[in-house]
Amino acid sequence: MLELSLKQPEKLRKVAHALSSDVRLKIIDLLNTGNVNINQLSEKLDIPVSTAASHIKVLEEAGLILTQLRPASRGAMKVCTRNFDDIHISLNAPKSINDYANYELEMPIGQYTDFLVSPTCGIADQGGLIIPEDEPVHFYSPVRSSAQLIWTRKGYFDYKFPLVIPSGAKVKSVQVSAEVCSEAPNYDHNWPSDITVWLNGVEIGTWTSPGDFGDRPGKLNPKAWGETTRTQYGTLKTWKVTEERATIDDVYLSNVTIQDLGILEREFLSFRIGIKEDAVHKGGMNLFGRELGDHPQDIKLKISFY
Template identity: 45%
Template sequence: MRGRVLEIKNDEDVLKIVKALASESRLQILDVLNNQEMNLNEISEKLDMPAPSVTVNIKKLEEAGLIETNYQPGSHGSQKICRRTYDSLLIRFPGTNIDFDTNLVEISMPIGNYKDYYVEPNCGLATESGYVGILDDERAFLEPEHIYAQLLWFRKGYVRYRFPNNLPANSILKKLELSMEVCSEAPHYNEDWPSDITVWVNGKEIGTWTSPGDFGKTRGKLNPDWWNSDQTQYGLLKIWTVNGKGSYIDGKQISNITVSDLNIQEKSYVDVKIGIKDDARNVGGLNLFGRKFGNYEQDIIMRFRYDYSE
């Protein structure tokens, strides 16, 4: 259900939704149901909320259409299972003629959730609370804690991710977007340190961006207190786009690879590789930022924009 958008067009529905959301408890319930189903007892334990309060708030959210519930057999009779029905909310105010783009699926991938990698020092990973494994040792990328990384870096190599292919049935992909906060990797930092950073999708090279440097003069807005000020601080938010005409970085065309060349709808996942080519002109490494480091509160974001086949 990721990427489902609720568009509200009339005053009656707006009032119903706004009332349902005017509660911190109900917002917390929607948050814990972000990517999983839970029964009432699980929600109560997760939020340390009395069971009667959970029941009342679930009913309000259900009436507003923001969650769905059904009953399943449990160890002590049936249990009520709750799931979130939407990921985004669009409100069309009276008189608005804008045609909202509701045919959108968005997937957020934590940077530590890579499925494959090859790295060479300088290299390392950091979480909100500290380093993962040993600095400048590629074995750190095998540590179980790597999934919690909020910053990773390497001088040469790549990381590879598998995004779930959540396109609806009978849909036609029109555009794929990948956005991430990224920069070069120098010892400590060096704002004049170019690096050619390349992205591949399903094995197709969609484009290379030359990062101008490794930024460290100004502290990253999201960096945890323990992170030293003499290290990399933030990156630039870059967007790779592939549509029916070609591939682009921040709107500038950089190759003729089109969305049909990616064969997205042939697999249940989308393979994304981010790295430095062996024959790159500027081998300056990369830093990849998660939502708890740098200046942008996001992980790697993939967006599918699609139409339905007739």
């Protein structure tokens, strides 16, 4: 979600301008169905290529879309991807908003510090598999640093985020988001899996993923991956712990609070995501990086403090 407020007037103006055009709104709507190149936009909207490119530039400068050059039959083509599913704008006067600072960091999915995996399991980047499938020993390989998709039927992945927060600060909230889904043979939309998250060893709560998604290519996926019968995309989930409770996508999850996590008692925040041994639905897990799936991000941490 893109969050904007009156504290960011220049960014707010750019986004408002980008959304003020009927053509640009139609472009954003077209990107709901997947990646589109500028020539395709030109044809679907019946506008010149130069006009389509001009509108794309405005949307990209506002941060609403991402463009990438990809090989084509004649040179390269610019492919467009939508960056956000939702936008939240706060119109409260800046003086009425508590002045919280934010510490943000993205962790590549291959930079786990510990793991437990079991077949079916594997690691892939945009080009395909980078380790032999269903052989857990290869999860120690240094090639994991380029991972864009990792999966396992059972187990977990641990990550450690360094904390660079001023001494004496008080943490207001911790938020972690990632694109995930279940792990079935090939894919299966009806394959529930209970995926649990822990922060600093404290269980935050469990979300039941409905399935392993592969009915269409992920918005970021290269053509070759999109033509396979493998997992294609996941769901972007956001876990948040505040002074009052823990939520997932702003829906109540548990009574865990910031005070339970001891955030400033160590130099890092540990994040574990996995399947509990006593889970009701042991349907595995796929975890996406910024270059595969639907959402151009790795595991994203945001800590608000004052």
